[in-house]
Amino acid sequence: MSDILEVSTILEVLRPVQDPELRKSLVELNMIRNVKVDAGNVSFTLVLTTPACPLREFIVEDCQKAVKKLPGVTDVKVDVTAETPQQKSLPDRTGIAGVKNILAVSSGKGGVGKSTVAVNVAVALAQAGAKVGMIDADIYGPNVPTMLGLSEARVVVRQTPQGEILEPAFNHGVKMVSMGFLIDKDQPVIWRGPMLNGIIRQFLYQVEWGELDYLIVDMPPGTGDAQLTLVQAVPMAGAVIVTTPQNVALLDSRKGLKMFQQMGVPVLGIVENMSYFIPPDLPDTPNGTLRDRQYDIFGSGGGEKTAAELGVSLLGCIPLEIALRESGDRGIPIVAADPDSASAKALTQIAQQIAAKVSIAALA
Numbered sequence: 001m002s003d004i005l006e007v008s009t010i011l012e013v014l015r016p017v018q019d020p021e022l023r024k025s026l027v028e029l030n031m032i033r034n035v036k037v038d039a040g041n042v043s044f045t046l047v048l049t050t051p052a053c054p055l056r057e058f059i060v061e062d063c064q065k066a067v068k069k070l071p072g073v074t075d076v077k078v079d080v081t082a083e084t085p086q087q088k089s090l091p092d093r094t095g096i097a098g099v100k101n102i103l104a105v106s107s108g109k110g111g112v113g114k115s116t117v118a119v120n121v122a123v124a125l126a127q128a129g130a131k132v133g134m135i136d137a138d139i140y141g142p143n144v145p146t147m148l149g150l151s152e153a154r155v156v157v158r159q160t161p162q163g164e165i166l167e168p169a170f171n172h173g174v175k176m177v178s179m180g181f182l183i184d185k186d187q188p189v190i191w192r193g194p195m196l197n198g199i200i201r202q203f204l205y206q207v208e209w210g211e212l213d214y215l216i217v218d219m220p221p222g223t224g225d226a227q228l229t230l231v232q233a234v235p236m237a238g239a240v241i242v243t244t245p246q247n248v249a250l251l252d253s254r255k256g257l258k259m260f261q262q263m264g265v266p267v268l269g270i271v272e273n274m275s276y277f278i279p280p281d282l283p284d285t286p287n288g289t290l291r292d293r294q295y296d297i298f299g300s301g302g303g304e305k306t307a308a309e310l311g312v313s314l315l316g317c318i319p320l321e322i323a324l325r326e327s328g329d330r331g332i333p334i335v336a337a338d339p340d341s342a343s344a345k346a347l348t349q350i351a352q353q354i355a356a357k358v359s360i361a362a363l364a
């Protein structure tokens, strides 16, 4: 039998079996390893990110069912182990020359303020003296150019002996390329997998980034193929997950966290956006200004609780502030437009925490 059953055949039948939470192939997630075939006996290792995975029995059963369908298979043995992100090696990912740390800013859902956080963290890091680049990979709503005051910018393509090189746009101390530069704002775009992968690779490897301390990637929301392509392409120093108090406990953030962990990318922490509301322009009262008041519209403490449950840090909470939206629309990020505002202070502290966590992770 051993001459008919091959390792590649086993992997082929296992390919449709998905991680139930991420809804992605176990084979593509590199969770199936060490496949062995001895006559009709098949064995392999299933590598989880946590030994306490509540769905492990289901996953094992799905794998066994898939392999047992193959003619000639008499027994399927699945060894289950867990590998923490730090233990994972990244043999197939190529770094970008001159770029020290690539960071992903992601969210489970759209509209939670992911781009706002990514842009302000980038500008805050640049204000602190770091060399910073940004890739706006949000195919659904590439709004980083507007937020950085670069909505009219276009990438310049230069022909070099090594091929095409893109010159990034630059403002507020940040170099940036965006999906928005490539598309007509009024035309809906249907990105096909290979085309999107090509552009992502071009943004990573064919941009004149020069020396960068941080390259921040504003990811598309969710955990789809584009996200997977990005995390698989380059070695990322860490990921930051942005959420709102209402979404914080939802499966979306958990899924994002799991995707990064599964792909060996350390999750630096969660940012809770729109945590509370600070009313503007309210009169002074004998007991101080009403501006000092904060309204916990969506309740409080959710981010902290979820971060603790998921075993990651809460990097900070950003208030819902009209000035933050206005500064984004005007193309002057709040950390530059009004550094003393509550949201700017929160964002600057978040940037400092990210920088600290990246350097600690680099020493580990």
Ligand SMILES: Nc1ncnc2c1ncn2[C@@H]1O[C@H](COP(=O)(O)OP(=O)(O)OP(=O)(O)O)[C@@H](O)[C@H]1O
Pocket: 107, 109, 110, 111, 112, 113, 114, 115, 116, 117, 138, 140, 141, 142, 143, 221, 273, 274, 318, 319, 320, 321, 322, 324, 325, 326, 328, 329, 343
């Ligand atoms: N804390 C906040 N206070 C006020 N407005 C905010 C805040 N955070 C984000 N916004 C506004 O909410 C809108 C959506 O934010 P943003 O574009 O950053 O979200 P996103 O998660 O990147 O969305 P998408 O997935 O659509 O790209 C923007 O108009 C932004 O200015």
